[in-house]
Amino acid sequence: MQSGPNRTSANMRYIIIMILIFATFTSGFSISLPSLGAPEPSVLYDINGQRISGLAERSGLSVNLEQISPYFLHAIIAVEDKNFYKHHGVDIVGILRATFTNIRYRKIVAGGSTITQQTAKNVYLSNERTFIRKIKELYYAILLERKYSKDEILDMYCNTIYFGEGAYGVEAAALTFFGMHASELNLAQAALLAGLPRWPSQYDPYVNPDQAKQRQKIVLDRMVTEEYINKDERDAAAAEKLTYQKSSLSQGEAPYFVAMVRDYLREKYGERRIYQGGLRIYSTLDLDMQRAANLAVLNGMKDRPADLQTALVAVDTANSQIRALVGGKNYSTSQLNRAYAERQPGSTFKPFVYSLAIQQGWTAADQIMCEEVEFHVAGSPPYRPTDYGTEPYHWKDFTLKEAVMISDNVVAVRLNDQIGPVNAARHAEKFGFKNLDPVLSLPLGSNAVRPLDMAVGYAAFANQGTYTPATYILRVEDQNGKVLEKNQPAAHRIISQANAYIITNILNGVLQPGGTGSSLRERVGRTAAAKTGTTDEYKDAWFVGYTPQLSCAVWVGYDRNQAVNLPGSVAAGPIWADFIKGASAKLPEKDFHIPYNVTTLPICLDTGFIATEYCPRPMEMAFEDGTEPQDLCPQHSPAQEWADEGSWDSDETRNEDENQPSRPWWQLW
Numbered sequence: 021m022q023s024g025p026n027r028t029s030a031n032m033r034y035i036i037i038m039i040l041i042f043a044t045f046t047s048g049f050s051i052s053l054p055s056l057g058a059p060e061p062s063v064l065y066d067i068n069g070q071r072i073s074g075l076a077e078r079s080g081l082s083v084n085l086e087q088i089s090p091y092f093l094h095a096i097i098a099v100e101d102k103n104f105y106k107h108h109g110v111d112i113v114g115i116l117r118a119t120f121t122n123i124r125y126r127k128i129v130a131g132g133s134t135i136t137q138q139t140a141k142n143v144y145l146s147n148e149r150t151f152i153r154k155i156k157e158l159y160y161a162i163l164l165e166r167k168y169s170k171d172e173i174l175d176m177y178c179n180t181i182y183f184g185e186g187a188y189g190v191e192a193a194a195l196t197f198f199g200m201h202a203s204e205l206n207l208a209q210a211a212l213l214a215g216l217p218r219w220p221s222q223y224d225p226y227v228n229p230d231q232a233k234q235r236q237k238i239v240l241d242r243m244v245t246e247e248y249i250n251k252d253e254r255d256a257a258a259a260e261k262l263t264y265q266k267s268s269l270s271q272g273e274a275p276y277f278v279a280m281v282r283d284y285l286r287e288k289y290g291e292r293r294i295y296q297g298g299l300r301i302y303s304t305l306d307l308d309m310q311r312a313a314n315l316a317v318l319n320g321m322k323d324r325p326a327d328l329q330t331a332l333v334a335v336d337t338a339n340s341q342i343r344a345l346v347g348g349k350n351y352s353t354s355q356l357n358r359a360y361a362e363r364q365p366g367s368t369f370k371p372f373v374y375s376l377a378i379q380q381g382w383t384a385a386d387q388i389m390c391e392e393v394e395f396h397v398a399g400s401p402p403y404r405p406t407d408y409g410t411e412p413y414h415w416k417d418f419t420l421k422e423a424v425m426i427s428d429n430v431v432a433v434r435l436n437d438q439i440g441p442v443n444a445a446r447h448a449e450k451f452g453f454k455n456l457d458p459v460l461s462l463p464l465g466s467n468a469v470r471p472l473d474m475a476v477g478y479a480a481f482a483n484q485g486t487y488t489p490a491t492y493i494l495r496v497e498d499q500n501g502k503v504l505e506k507n508q509p510a511a512h513r514i515i516s517q518a519n520a521y522i523i524t525n526i527l528n529g530v531l532q533p534g535g536t537g538s539s540l541r542e543r544v545g546r547t548a549a550a551k552t553g554t555t556d557e558y559k560d561a562w563f564v565g566y567t568p569q570l571s572c573a574v575w576v577g578y579d580r581n582q583a584v585n586l587p588g589s590v591a592a593g594p595i596w597a598d599f600i601k602g603a604s605a606k607l608p609e610k611d612f613h614i615p616y617n618v619t620t621l622p623i624c625l626d627t628g629f630i631a632t633e634y635c636p637r638p639m640e641m642a643f644e645d646g647t648e649p650q651d652l653c654p655q656h657s658p659a660q661e662w663a664d665e666g667s668w669d670s671d672e673t674r675n676e677d678e679n680q681p682s683r684p685w686w687q688l689w
């Protein structure tokens with residue numbers, strides 16, 4: 021029979037062996053220290069392999085102990101590991117205390133980590149809080165102490181701890197919070213920084229200045245206890261007013277885009293990997309196009325009120341990859357990315373509704389009257405749509421193409437009523453919009469949407485009816501070139517080629533004489549299709565449009581929803597036109613592809629019939645074969661011309677002429 025103690029020690033041995041086996045099979049655990057992969061900042065590339073600056077440059081700022089203010093070294097030792105120069109890497113009392121706390125709360129909550137342990141964790145291990153990681157950390161800490169001097173370990177520590185705001189290492193932190201070098205920190209500043217690593221998000225002085233200040237006082241008290249400073253020095257430092265400022269380290273040319281990439285990477289790979297993991301991120305941005313966007317925004321906003329904001333986002337029409345993105349007027353004053361902020365799109369939403377009308381059999385030449393009309397919806401007061409501007413109604417018929425060109429609201433709402441708002445909303449959702457409210461005012465942009473969605477939605481028209489969701493990261497690789505992710509969303513057809521082209525033809529009319537964007541035609545300088553948008557009380561000004569290669573949405577407005585008092589064509593249009601012109605400089609000039617089953621014909625804008633040479637306002641329109649009007653304009657025939665002159669009896673003349681039908685104007689020469 022075995023005795024009790026023997027069995028216990030056998031169990032212990034079993035547990036230890038299990039732990040060793042488990043530890044051995046857990047990645048990254050080796051008997052000697054893993055080779056020290058120097059922390060390397062991640063790099064972001066554009067579509068042509070150019071480096072986009074601003075992602076993690078700060079993290080490459082390594083300094084020697086001599087380049088760090090002694091105040092900081094004393095402060096960090098006092099608050100993080102007062103026995104640093106005495107212990108052998110592991111603080112047994114600290115571990116026991118932490119273990120007791122962990123057992124009491126049944127999870128790993130307290131650190132109890134020495135500076136050496138934290139360094140082992142920062143340099144060799146992930147951030148997860150598991151028992152195995154804790155064991156690895158202790159083991160590596162002991163190895164670190166054997167291999168390196170205390171000063172070398174402290175130096176490693178100071179260059180790898182995280183202070184928040186993307187600042188890894190004390191030099192980056194000094195630049196991020198005080199706009200100075202780590203060697204220049206005074207006592208008050210050093211004590212504040214030394215307090216941050218314990219809980220960077222909570223003590224962030226940009227977010228919680230009071231808590232940061234309280235934490236600084238704790239650090240100063242510890243420095244007194246450890247006799248680095250006296251009480252007078254402590255009180256003077258505590259009383260000092262700190263001004264936080266970021267160094268003028270360049271934000272780069274695409275700050276909103278870079279911030280978006282950083283947020284994504286932080287969520288997926290963890291903050292430390294961005295700054296020290298040496299990731300290579302291949303993005304869809306085109307720096308040349310981004311520069312064109314920056315310039316267009318700068319010019320377009322320069323004579324506008326200081327707090328007027330803007331957003332520009334452009335995608336490649338073939339795949340909806342984001343090529344340029346400006347999320348606001350100035351990143352250093354406001355980081356909100358307005359390309360992703362929801363606003364009412366005004367009339368730029370009309371094309372999605374007109375697309376369904378065309379699908380249902382309406383043609384660009386069909387007419388609807390703009391007049392006073394009242395809609396009764398159960399549970400709401402009667403709805404009476406009107407046009408913007410001085411006159412509420414035109415009191416005349418419009419072809420659908422002209423109604424879009426001049427942005428007639430009454431026609432759009434009547435059309436929506438005819439095709440059914442629920443159908444229209446579901447149709448528009450195929451272009452990437454979510455949960456649209458199927459209201460009569462849908463074509464007037466009553467549902468708030470993001471500029472990005474507008475650019476991507478219009479891209480489907482440019483791309484002959486196929487829709488692709490937006491992407492901005494093509495591929496992420498780790499330090500060794502291993503692909504961590506790849507993004508290539510599939511395209512799918514949402515409308516016919518004919519439908520897409522007919523809408524493109526209509527939107528091309530917006531830039532032609534008579535259209536709301538005609539003043540921009542010369543400025544763009546190439547074939548394009550576009551739509552202006554202005555919301556109620558001129559709160560949002562939009563311009564959305566595309567060439568065969570690029571689709572771009574521009575929004576101008578206030579963050580707080582006040583009136584801009586400028587129509588989309590004036591406030592947003594020039595930015596759009598300048599961008600398209602600048603960004604297209606390196607692209608070949610192309611016309612939109614006309615599908616085989618589409619015919620274009622000159623149509624009389626006044627009647628919707630085929631235009632004759634007498635029609636005063638002929639306009640080329642596109643039709644799916646078989647849907648085009650068959651008859652010549654009856655109102656502007658030669659007979660009618662004579663009749664209008666009134667010199668002889670019109671009835672007789674007309675009778676005579678009926679034997680000789682008038683020919684379309686383009687056949688007369």
Ligand SMILES: [Zn+2]
Pocket residue numbers: 390391407412413414415428429430431
């Ligand atoms: Zn009207």
Ligand SMILES: [Zn+2]
Pocket residue numbers: 624625626627631632634635636653654655656
């Ligand atoms: Zn006519």
